[in-house]
Amino acid sequence: MTSIKDVARIAGVSVATVSRVLNDKGYVGQRTREKVEKAIKETSYKPNEVARSLFKKQSNTIGLIVPDIMNPFFTELARAVEDMAIKLGYNVILCNSDGNGDKEQAYLDVLKQKYVNGIIVSSNTLTAQQVEELNIPVVSIDREISKGLPTIVVENKKGAMMATRYLQSKGCRNIGHIRGSYGVVNAEERYEGYKEVVANEPWFRESYVVNGNFDMQSSIEATAELLRLHPEIDGIFAANDIMAIGAIKVAHQLGKKVPEELAVIGFDGIKLSTVMTPELTTIVQPIYKLGEISAEMLISLMEQQPIENTYCKLDVELIERNST
Template sequence: MATIRDVAKSAGVSVATVSRVLNKKGYVSKESEKAVMSAIASLNYEPNSVARTLNNKSSSMIGLVVPDITNPFFPELARAIEDVANIYGYTVVLCNTDEEVKKEKQYLHALKQKYIDGIILTTSSLSDEDYSKLNIPIVALDRVIDDKTPSVFSDNKKGGEMATEHLIANGCKYLAHIRGPIGVGPADDRYEGFVETAEKFNVPYIVVNADFHLDRSREVAEELLRNHPNIDGIFASSDVAAAGVMKAAHSVGRLIPENLNVIGFDGIPMGTMLTPALTTVKQPIYDMGALATRLLIKQVEKTRLDTYHYKLETKLVVRETTKNLEVSHE
């Protein structure tokens, strides 16, 4: 296997010159650069990525930290992030925290030790100070950490309002909200949109927590429907939670949408696979992931950011779990 010294000897230049060509740092004449590139090709030389990482304190890798990879929302984001990162020559390292603070801290420490170039965070379990101490470019995705950290998120509150208005427009008289984890920005915003809209229209409601999990959503929804049989409209804070609600409705003999309207949030492909197909508030998931990646790479490459915080619009997609099928279809 050829070494950097072999390349230098073949090109008739110093090892330092070869290093400057490989790292794209420092002056190299066009003639020398051409000779080095020709020698690399003829010798089939492959640079030692570990050595280059140690030398440059850069790995051409970005970390993606997610709370729960089993939630289909996050693989959708990861696909967009990987697509864009690859275009710019970066590799994505996926870290799943299982919503555990200790595990997130361990991952962040490991990423920094490996000279990761930047991190996209879809978690916010730690303090602002913890993230600031990393001294690594960061983009918050699907949530906001602080004013100084660039972020990409959808208009979750508006989405909650749209979902609730749709249930009310369908004639629902008693609403329920299966909310996501308390303290998580998107879940809090969807909850606020729901509550403010229900109160605006003077529609009675009840709220229970299920943390975005299917089984937990099924459990709380089943108890809710048994104890409050007059509930006729449910807004779940995620499509996964909505799937749990649908299972619960089947268990207690409630027909969707004949006597129970259900709407989710996210717009993941799973919604079209359910029977009946799920009405949802759709986030621009791919666009969110792609934009977050571009923002991170701009930071890594020391490019000035024109805007730090991007709020993307959500869209109501009406399918079969709500009665009114005239608003939109996908």
């Protein structure tokens, strides 16, 4: 394997001169630079990126922390972030936090040690103080951490209201809600949207709302309990698609026909919602666009480029399929 010493020997210069050319730091005469570049090309020399990171105390790398990579929403989001980052000349380190604050902090510490240039994070535990202590650009995605921090989210409450009203328009008279994790901003906003539509209905009571914890297995358990308590429920709005899929599974286990006896609508618009049977009606987030914008915004901040708007709230749309 070619080393920097080999390049220096072939070019007839010192190792320090080769290093200055590679890092574009310090003066190097044009003729000398050309000799070094020719030697690099002849030897197909590739710099040690770890060593360069240690020397420069930065790398062409960004971190991405998500709470659950098993959720296809975050898988699709990560793909969009990676595509845009690579297009702009950066690599991505993906970290799965499980929504655990201690694990999240451990990842932040590791990313700092790797001299990442910036971090995109979807978190319900990260604080403004933790962000400030990082001393590198941070962009929050999918949920807001603090005012003033660059953030990309969607119209969660509006989407929830659209979903609930849509179920009413399909003739549903008793609509349950499988909510996301307590304390998570987007879960609360989707619950608020549902509640705003149904709160004054004569049939509504708080027991029509169960916690699916944004997880399929939790949703299966919660839906079974919900339909046991309230067999009259004929419509369910689940706060994400994988919980909606869990609800449909329970309906089949209980012998309830979807959508004839129970209509189900989700939220996210993951690709999986189009390949299941029945295909899932859902509130679609522009997942890929969320990832693209977050990567572009972060890299602009890292490169100290002007940004017109550091808070983006993207719209959602309802896509009708066979589950309703």
